[in-house]
Amino acid sequence: KNEVEQSPQNLTAQEGEFITINCSYSVGISALHWLQQHPGGGIVSLFMLSSGKKKHGRLIATINIQEKHSSLHITASHPRDSAVYICAAPGDGGSQGNLIFGKGTKLSVKP
Amino acid sequence: EPEVTQTPSHQVTQMGQEVILRCVPISNHLYFYWYRQILGQKVEFLVSFYNNEISEKSEIFDDQFSVERPDGSNFTLKIRSTKLEDSAMYFCASSVGYSDTQYFGPGTRLTVL
Numbered sequence: 001k002n003e004v005e006q007s008p009q010n011l012t013a014q015e016g017e018f019i020t021i022n023c024s025y026s027v028g029i030s031a032l033h034w035l036q037q038h039p040g041g042g043i044v045s046l047f048m049l050s051s052g053k054k055k056h057g058r059l060i061a062t063i064n065i066q067e068k069h070s071s072l073h074i075t076a077s078h079p080r081d082s083a084v085y086i087c088a089a090p091g092d093g094g095s096q097g098n099l100i101f102g103k104g105t106k107l108s109v110k111p
Numbered sequence: 112e113p114e115v116t117q118t119p120s121h122q123v124t125q126m127g128q129e130v131i132l133r134c135v136p137i138s139n140h141l142y143f144y145w146y147r148q149i150l151g152q153k154v155e156f157l158v159s160f161y162n163n164e165i166s167e168k169s170e171i172f173d174d175q176f177s178v179e180r181p182d183g184s185n186f187t188l189k190i191r192s193t194k195l196e197d198s199a200m201y202f203c204a205s206s207v208g209y210s211d212t213q214y215f216g217p218g219t220r221l222t223v224l
Contacts, residue, residue, distance in 0.1 A: 031210065041200055043154070043215040086154065091169075098167045099146075101154040 002027040002089050006102035013109050019074040021105045023087035030090065032070050033099065034061050037084040046072070046085075077109045113137045115216035117203050123222045124193055132188045132219045134203030143186045144204040144213060145178065147171070154202070160186065161209070193223045 003026040013019055023032070031050040037043050047054050047061040049070070054061050058077075063070040074081055084104040091098035116135045124130050136143050145157040159166040160178055177189045186205075190197055200220050204213040 033213075035215075041148075041220075042217050043202060043204075045212045045214065048212050088154070091156070098156050098159065098169065100156070103153045 002029065002091050002100045004087060004089050004100050004102040006085075006087055006105050008105060009103065011105055011107045013077050013107070015078060015109055015111050017077050017109075019077050019081070019107065019109075021072045021085050021087075021107070023070045023072070023102055025068050025070075025087075025089040025100075027089075027092070028065070028068065032063055033088040034070070034072050035086045035088060037086060037104065039083065043086075074107075077107075079109045079111050082108050115203055115205055115214050117201075117216035117219050119219060120217065121220045121222070123224065126195055126223055127192050130190050130193055130221060132190075132201050132203075132221070134186045134188070134205075134216055135184050136186055136203065136205030137214055138184070140205035140207050140214070142166070142206045142209055142211075142213075143178075143180070144206075145188045146202045146204065146215075147199040148202065148218075149196075149199045157188070157201075190221075193221075195223050197221060198223045 005024050007022045031048050034047040035043050035045050049063050058075045060073040084106050086104045088099040088101045091100045118133045143160045146154050148154045156169050158168040158172045175191045179187050200218045202218045203216040206213045
């Protein structure tokens with residue numbers, strides 16, 4: 001069964017800073033998910049990636065399959081980026097349904 | 112933009128009572144999921160559903176839980192006899208295909224007294 005670890009657990013940044021959140025997993029996977037959980041509790045899927053890098057606006061996600069590691073970067077951070085960022089990996093490596101979630105990184109961006 | 116909806120937003124029930132949480136997935140999606148998040152803890156997978164049957168389920172999804180797609184639009188999670196530890200936020204999600212992005216609903220907060 002996959003184990004998903006995230007770091008840091010909490011992150012405070014000043015507006016404009018470059019943010020990096022890390023995720024590591026123990027079992028080889030077909031794809032990894034990055035999600036954002038808003039202060040109100042809602043969850044939004046940001047990325048699903050199986051190799052290399054994906055970019056959406058100021059968000060960039062990278063994955064290194066060999067090292068079982070992924071990073072989420074936020075460029076030019078803004079207070080509205082404040083949320084919990086969660087990575088999730090398939091529980092048994094292949095299945096996309098049985099996702100194992102990390103504990104999340106709580107990001108607070110100060111103006 | 113299509114979205115997953117869930118009702119009710121908050122459900123309060125007495126221990127031992129049955130509850131049904133409802134979800135309307137995005138209309139052209141074929142895979143449906145339930146997750147839960149106990150306050151302050153990480154999100155946990157409960158069950159996935161495809162073609163009118165359960166695809167996968169976690170250890171949490173015991174005989175007290177069941178899922179159903181009673182018609183062409185709703186996807187429900189039933190807890191037969193609620194326990195205090197069932198208090199959590201329950202999220203429904205759906206995806207087009209098995210390996211596609213999952214879209215989450217806003218969640219139902221279940222409080223068991």
